[in-house]
Amino acid sequence: MNTSPIVLLIQKIIKKGWLGKTFLALITLLAIWQIIVALQANPSLFLQQVINGLQLGFVYALIALGYTMVYGIVRLINFAHGDVFMFGAFVSFYSITRFQLHTWPQWLFPSIPHGLGLIIGAITVMAISMIACALLAIVVERIAYKPLRSAPRISALITAIGISFFLEYFAALNFVFSPNFITYKRPVEVVTWAIGLNGITTLGNGKAPPDGTILFSNIALIIILTSVLLMFGLQFIVKKTRIGKAMRSVAYDKQTARLMGINTDAIISTTFAIGAALAGAAGMLYAIAFPQIFFWMGIIPGLKSFVAAVLGGIGSIPGAFIGALIMGQAEVLSAAYISTPLRDAIAFSILIVVLLVRPTGIFGEPEREKA
Amino acid sequence: MKRVFSVFSFLVIASMMLAACAPAAPAGAGTIKVAILAPLSGPVPTFGVSTRDGALMAIEEWNAKGGVLGQQIEAIVADSQCTADPAVNAANKVIDQDKVHYIIGEVCSSASIPVSEIAEQKGVVQISPTSTNPTVTLNPDGSTKKYIFRACFIDPFQGLVMAKFALGQGKKTAFIMFDKGNDYVLGLAEAFEAAFTAGGGSIVGKEAYTGQDTDFSSILTKVADSKADVLFIPDYYNIINLVATQAKERGVTSTLMGGDGWDSSDLDLAAAEGGFFSNHYSAEDTRTIVQDFVSRYEAKYGSKPDALATLGYDAANLLLAAIEKAGKDDPALVKDALASLSYDAVSGTITFDAQHNPIKSAAIMQVKDGKVTFAESIAP
Numbered sequence: 020m021n022t023s024p025i026v027l028l029i030q031k032i033i034k035k036g037w038l039g040k041t042f043l044a045l046i047t048l049l050a051i052w053q054i055i056v057a058l059q060a061n062p063s064l065f066l067q068q069v070i071n072g073l074q075l076g077f078v079y080a081l082i083a084l085g086y087t088m089v090y091g092i093v094r095l096i097n098f099a100h101g102d103v104f105m106f107g108a109f110v111s112f113y114s115i116t117r118f119q120l121h122t123w124p125q126w127l128f129p130s131i132p133h134g135l136g137l138i139i140g141a142i143t144v145m146a147i148s149m150i151a152c153a154l155l156a157i158v159v160e161r162i163a164y165k166p167l168r169s170a171p172r173i174s175a176l177i178t179a180i181g182i183s184f185f186l187e188y189f190a191a192l193n194f195v196f197s198p199n200f201i202t203y204k205r206p207v208e209v210v211t212w213a214i215g216l217n218g219i220t221t222l223g224n225g226k227a228p229p230d231g232t233i234l235f236s237n238i239a240l241i242i243i244l245t246s247v248l249l250m251f252g253l254q255f256i257v258k259k260t261r262i263g264k265a266m267r268s269v270a271y272d273k274q275t276a277r278l279m280g281i282n283t284d285a286i287i288s289t290t291f292a293i294g295a296a297l298a299g300a301a302g303m304l305y306a307i308a309f310p311q312i313f314f315w316m317g318i319i320p321g322l323k324s325f326v327a328a329v330l331g332g333i334g335s336i337p338g339a340f341i342g343a344l345i346m347g348q349a350e351v352l353s354a355a356y357i358s359t360p361l362r363d364a365i366a367f368s369i370l371i372v373v374l375l376v377r378p379t380g381i382f383g384e385p386e387r388e389k390a
Numbered sequence: 391m392k393r394v395f396s397v398f399s400f401l402v403i404a405s406m407m408l409a410a411c412a413p414a415a416p417a418g419a420g421t422i423k424v425a426i427l428a429p430l431s432g433p434v435p436t437f438g439v440s441t442r443d444g445a446l447m448a449i450e451e452w453n454a455k456g457g458v459l460g461q462q463i464e465a466i467v468a469d470s471q472c473t474a475d476p477a478v479n480a481a482n483k484v485i486d487q488d489k490v491h492y493i494i495g496e497v498c499s500s501a502s503i504p505v506s507e508i509a510e511q512k513g514v515v516q517i518s519p520t521s522t523n524p525t526v527t528l529n530p531d532g533s534t535k536k537y538i539f540r541a542c543f544i545d546p547f548q549g550l551v552m553a554k555f556a557l558g559q560g561k562k563t564a565f566i567m568f569d570k571g572n573d574y575v576l577g578l579a580e581a582f583e584a585a586f587t588a589g590g591g592s593i594v595g596k597e598a599y600t601g602q603d604t605d606f607s608s609i610l611t612k613v614a615d616s617k618a619d620v621l622f623i624p625d626y627y628n629i630i631n632l633v634a635t636q637a638k639e640r641g642v643t644s645t646l647m648g649g650d651g652w653d654s655s656d657l658d659l660a661a662a663e664g665g666f667f668s669n670h671y672s673a674e675d676t677r678t679i680v681q682d683f684v685s686r687y688e689a690k691y692g693s694k695p696d697a698l699a700t701l702g703y704d705a706a707n708l709l710l711a712a713i714e715k716a717g718k719d720d721p722a723l724v725k726d727a728l729a730s731l732s733y734d735a736v737s738g739t740i741t742f743d744a745q746h747n748p749i750k751s752a753a754i755m756q757v758k759d760g761k762v763t764f765a766e767s768i769a770p
Contacts, residue, residue: 064615071607200628202658211639227617228641236639309604311632319602354608360570360598 039375046372057356063231068355069348074239074308076347077246081301082324083331083339084253085294091334092270092290094172098179099159101321102186103152103295107302108312109196110148112203120144121206141206145245145303152299153292160291165284191314203310211236242304249297250340256293257336266290270334323350323363326370332383341381345369421464422457422719424449424709425484427495427505428702432471437497437698441519442467443691444702445494448710458710459719470496470505477501481508491515491721492713494705497698499523506538515721515728517541517709519701522574527746537725539746541705541737545574548649548668549581549624551752551768555666556620556647557589558768564591565618565644567609567633569625570598578624578649586622594618606633610640617643624649627657634661653697653755653762662757666765670697671737672753674764683736697737704735738767 031037057065082104089097114120121140124131131139163182167175191198211222215232222228257263265286268276277283305320306312323346331342346366353365373381426445429438449465457463466488470477477496484490485508493509493516496502502521509516517539518526524545527538556564564586568579583593594616597609610633613621621644623633630652637646638661646665653669673684673694683703687695695703712728713719732741738750751769755762 061615064611067611068608071605071611074607075605200631200656202631202656209639211641213641222641226641227643228614234639234641238639305604309632310635311604311628313628316604319604351605351608355612358598359603359609360600363600 039372042372043376046369053356054352063233066233068351070233070235070239071355072348072351073344074242074347075351076344077242078301078305078308079320079324079327079346080340080343081246081249081297081304082320083328083343084250084336085298086325086328087331087333087336087339088253088290088294090328092266093164093168093175093287095164095175095179096325097291097294098176098321098325099182099186100294100298101317101319101324102183102190103156103317104298104302104305104321105190105312105314105317106155106186107148107152107299108203108306108316109190109302110151110299111144111206111303111306112201112312114144114147115204115206120147137207141241144206145300148299148303149296150299152295152302156291156295157288160288164291165287187315187318196314198314200311200313203306203312205238205307205310207237207241207307209236209238238308242308245300245304249300250336253293253297254336262286262289323366326367330370330373330380332377332380335380335382335384338380338382420461422459422461422713423464423466423488423490423492424706425466425468425481425488425490425493425495426702426706427468427470427477427480427484427493427501429472429497429501430467430469432473432476434472434497437472437520438469440696440698441495441497441702444687444695444699444704445519445706447687447690448703448706452707452710458713459717461719463710466490470501472496472498472501474501474504478504478508481505485509485512485514491719492709492724493517494519494702494709496521499526502526506535510535510537513537513721515539515709515712515725517705517728519705520698524745524747534745537721539708539725539728539742541701541708541735541740541748542670543750543752544747545577545649546581547747547770548752549578549583550585550770551668551754552578552622552624552647552649552666553582553585553589553591554770555668555754555766555768556586556622556645557591559645561619561645562591563594563616563618564620564622565595565597565613565616566593567597567599567606567613567621567623567625569601569629571601572625574649574651575625579622582622582624601629604632606636607640610637610642613637613644614641620645620647622647624651626651627654630665631656631658631661634658634665650697657757657762659757659760659762663760665757667755667757668752668768669755670753671700672755672764675753675767677767679734680736700736704737704740707735708733708740738769 085100086097089095121144123143124136124139159182163178164175167178190196212235213220213222213228213232214235215229222234228234257266265281268281269283269286273283324343327342327346328339330345331338349366349369350362354362357365426442428442429435446465449463452458453462466484468480468484470480491514493514496505496518497520499521502518503526506516506526515537519541521540522542522544526540527535529535566579566583569575587593595612595618597612599606599609621642623630623646630648634646635658646662648667650667650669652667684695687699708731711733712724712731715731716723716727729742740748740750743749749770751767753767754765756765
């Protein structure tokens, strides 16, 4: 049989596991080429799209952190996480509209500067939704996940999906959050800055920005700052505190950790609570960026953040962060330069290709086999 | 879905034919019976009540003037629930038992379509006040159903009207955003594009999205970059709220325009400020026929008529005017009279095209100072 050299080469590629690597190399080259073309065509437009992607990526990062933490410790993909995110958005909405909690500094201290008052008020609202989400997660964990701790992993996974549906349709009831699209009331007014070579100007309402400038809003700033702060806070808790040490030991080996006197149930609850608090903050930030909330708003961002966590290496905190930023950019840039309806397909294809090359994700470590 | 409906309605008809063999009472002498099929219960009862009230008011007014062809008109109201099977049952009941020759209804396309198949088969004239789906008046092979009409314009027509309006406002360039998976949005977007380019405008960009999207930043950055005069986005109010808010932050200065999907009390008026959308009718329209109708309706029911009440009123008037024009209580003659009728209705002067869709003017509404106000009336 005389096989042509091309067939031989293809056979060799398949045999040596080069398929994924070739794909990845091709796609990377294609992406770099596309970026160069886009940069040359209109540099400010390209940078603007990158900023759009950053804003989205940082919100995904906060949700992805929750997925990755819970997975790292109990090996459970908590599909209800996206709905906790929705819950956080609604709690912040009602704190703002029904209880006017974002204005408390002005009420108590009328002389406080307006901007400072707003910032303190917004932080209060965020803290409230974080606490509410943490409580919700603890309740869910105690009721639904704890009894299944020794059951096969698939039982807990299916329960998580059930909890997700429960939270969605419970929220859709008329006396809970109602099934309507609700316009979110932002606690802060939007200010957009046009950043150009000639300095920074504030964009007037309904005015076109000067040519060649890049728009950056206070909302993007809030999202990026909050996400970075929360991630460093999380990293601090996990690496420097006693609770963090206990978490890491539970993640490493639950049985041994319990033998060493660690209350593993309490640690697992804390993990769920911290992850949910991050989702609560993300819910509020997402609603500020895209001001509309409804009972299944958590599904799509939740799914994408889960993918981001897997992409970065599930179980790894920096991995979730990097994965989310990649997802944000992939989504926005493919919408901008390839096709909007295809953007999710492209973002998810990146996941497939990365996993072909590194099944554990970018920062993931191969799972140890445990007895 | 349609096939399911037709199979289902066939089964229902067959069973009714077998079951309902009891002789029905002969039609009362001296009256012309008109059935009103409206969703008085089910998902959209407010639509049904408005439609019924509008149609009943028209019938009362005709009766006060001495009826039609010297006979009084008897209205038979049936609840059709905006759903296929109750609507089919109601249609069979009014046709077989009450012996009506004319049906006003249904409101929802999903109920009007199965009813239209029965009405067409039994030779009963049906005029739907508000069903916008093209297949209400069309057979699956594309031919027009002979006995079926509607009083509202169909979706693509709004795209045409908005293009005409935009050009009339001196707009030269337009950017179109549309949901790829939504027939309503697609219909409006395509009609707008065709009419806008035909009228001398140019489309500087076209971007699709999906109904689940919440982040429109990448598209809106392109819109801002294109500096289009008009951003045409004929979607429902929930998408408009998101797009309009994000558009302001991305430095988009284009005028936002859309269709009747914007018409909701939940539209974010602050975000959509300065935008225009088309609608079937406005109570603020200054034409005398509109203002007379609004004041009579308010006197009778104590509230301003909405678009559904107006279209119900128009549908009943169209039907009765056609019976009078035909000169005989015979659906076969009335359908021909209706097809060639030109009638001065509240929602505009109506004539029917070959597909039994009305050709009439649309109301253009403007979001201005936090309110939706009537801007002007545009004839096609």
